[in-house]
Amino acid sequence: MPLICCVSPKGGVGKSTMAANLASALASDATLRVVAVDLDPQNMLRLHLGVPLHQVRGFAQMLDQPHLWHQVGQRTVDGVTVLPYGAMDMGASVNISARLEQAPALLAEPLRILAADPATMVIVDTEPGPSAALRAILPHADVLLTVLAADAASAALFADIESGRAYGHGLPAAQYFIINQFDPMTRLGPRIARSLAAQMGPRLLGMVHRDEYVPEALAAQQSVAAYAPRAQASHDIAGICRKLLMALGRR
Numbered sequence: 001m002p003l004i005c006c007v008s009p010k011g012g013v014g015k016s017t018m019a020a021n022l023a024s025a026l027a028s029d030a031t032l033r034v035v036a037v038d039l040d041p042q043n044m045l046r047l048h049l050g051v052p053l054h055q056v057r058g059f060a061q062m063l064d065q066p067h068l069w070h071q072v073g074q075r076t077v078d079g080v081t082v083l084p085y086g087a088m089d090m091g092a093s094v095n096i097s098a099r100l101e102q103a104p105a106l107l108a109e110p111l112r113i114l115a116a117d118p119a120t121m122v123i124v125d126t127e128p129g130p131s132a133a134l135r136a137i138l139p140h141a142d143v144l145l146t147v148l149a150a151d152a153a154s155a156a157l158f159a160d161i162e163s164g165r166a167y168g169h170g171l172p173a174a175q176y177f178i179i180n181q182f183d184p185m186t187r188l189g190p191r192i193a194r195s196l197a198a199q200m201g202p203r204l205l206g207m208v209h210r211d212e213y214v215p216e217a218l219a220a221q222q223s224v225a226a227y228a229p230r231a232q233a234s235h236d237i238a239g240i241c242r243k244l245l246m247a248l249g250r251r
């Protein structure tokens with residue numbers, strides 16, 4: 001099944017939030033096995049999915065031994081299997097990056113094999129902007145899911161995303177977008193969102209409102225849907241999940 005890659009040239013827009021919450025929403029379909037993989041040395045994805053802070057093991061600590069990665073995979077209450085990056089100091093994560101530059105297959109091959117299982121959907125969270133990990137998996141990604149905010153910085157980056165310059169060559173066939181942290185009460189938000197939406201067309205899977213329940217859910221280490229099922233953001237994310245499944249031909 002598809003390898004879905006949550007990306008953005010912009011930091012802090014909500015990549016990890018979207019990757020985690022979409023993984024949880026997708027896992028509510030009992031016929032799917034959902035694996036959420038964290039390629040960001042910040043190692044935050046696990047926290048969105050309820051893995052305790054003190055659990056710091058991850059696949060990057062055993063990059064050469066993919067047959068052991070299952071040992072660090074964590075099954076969440078939502079039924080997602082999270083593969084954390086693992087806690088590392090800066091030197092170690094820079095070394096991982098350098099190794100992936102030299103040998104991208106160390107990462108790409110295990111993820112490709114995982115996604116080749118017809119019952120498994122793999123959703124990957126990435127660090128902002130270019131990275132060796134993103135470059136390694138891009139040729140194998142089936143869906144590139146770019147998260148942007150409805151702000152001037154995101155709008156300014158859109159041309160580079162559209163042209164492929166932001167991600168380099170080897171773009172997968174399917175590129176979709178999410179506009180996150182949309183606030184209809186601001187002067188600029190709706191104007192920028194309208195302009196981005198017009199440029200994205202049907203590739204826009206949806207907008208997620210800025211919603212206090214989202215950071216609260218992270219603090220509570222739950223998905224937004226579990227923490228606040230009636231929240232606007234829960235509604236928005238459920239809609240995006242439905243559209244994503246339709247785009248993947250699953251509905």
Ligand SMILES: Nc1ncnc2c1ncn2[C@@H]1O[C@H](COP(=O)(O)OP(=O)(O)OP(=O)(O)O)[C@@H](O)[C@H]1O
Pocket residue numbers: 008010011012013014015016017018040042126127128180181182208209210211212214215216218233
């Ligand atoms: N729709 C939203 N409404 C309110 N807060 C949000 C929303 N989406 C994300 N946030 C908050 O914004 C912060 C950044 O989100 P997140 O960590 O998911 O961004 P990111 O793109 O993964 O960041 P980074 O580039 O550092 O990896 C978090 O505190 C998160 O709870």
Ligand SMILES: [Mg+2]
Pocket residue numbers: 015016017040044125126127
């Ligand atoms: Mg992140």
